[in-house]
Amino acid sequence: MLIGTRPLLRQALWRWGHTSAFGTEGGSRTLTEMNGPSSYIDEVETPMGPNDELIRTHVKNRNPRNLEMMRIGYKPSGFKWERKYRQFWNKLELDITHKHTKAQVVHWSGIRVCHASTQEWSIRKFLYNTTDAVALEAIAKVIAQRCLQVGVSHVFLELEEEDLQKERMNRFVDAVKEQGISVGEPHKYRQTEPHVRLYEFKKSIQPWTVIDDEK
Known part of the structure; x- marks a missing residue:
């Protein structure tokens, strides 16, 4: 009934x-x-x-990031000529000022997932300089650990070629990867259209498919 x-x-x-x-x-x-x-x-x-x-008429999802982890959640595409790249779920932002270094992970909806800064005394007391390569490496380890604690394992990090030539930026990226965070998000899963030719549409593996490793 x-x-x-x-x-x-x-x-x-x-x-x-x-x-x-x-x-x-x-x-x-x-x-x-x-x-x-x-x-x-x-x-x-x-x-x-x-x-x-x-039987309940309403169901409350206690894990709103579940669909994003399965690569089927909504992912904004933005516009082609926008100044800021918006095609991401969680973005890692790094802000270096004259006195401090800050890092935060922001969801596409604008909600700050987690953050770390040299203004925190628990981080500041171990640093001699708050803006050098050692400070960036320390911030990278802290922000990566906090990402894992909140359930985020993939982040989008927008870097330019000039940034990759700096030593402290390379140490920041390497420290994030060493903690188990992937710098780069997977593509959103798209269902195969039956009316599209196969050579025009690349078939992707379903996120819930379990792949057995070959021995």
Whole structure:
């Protein structure tokens, strides 16, 4: 029985019970007179099975990042000529000022997932300089550990060729990778269209497919 039809069915049976069951001429008896006022109503209210009362109309997802980890969640594409690249789920941002170094992971919706900064005394007390290569390496290890704690294993890091030529940036990227964070997100899973030619559409492996390693 569909959810939400019981009140309508109960109302219909109540109206039907106050009308004639065999016609309106003489000798007719109403449904209420034959079986009592609440016999059919009680039958409708009786659970039809042990799980009838356990069915919930609303389900709350306690892991909103589950679809993104399966590569089927919404991923914004942005526009081609935008200044900022928006095609990501979680982006790792690095901000180096004259006094401090900050790193944070931002979700595409604008929510800050986690962050780390040399302004924290637990990090600052181990550093001689808060903007050198050692400071960037320390921030990278802390932000990577916090990403793993919140369940993020892939981040998008936008770097230019000039940034990769700097030693401290290379140490930052290497430290993030050593902690188990992949600098680069996988592509979103696209279902194969049956009306598209196979050579025009590359078939991808489904995220929930278990691949056995060949011995």
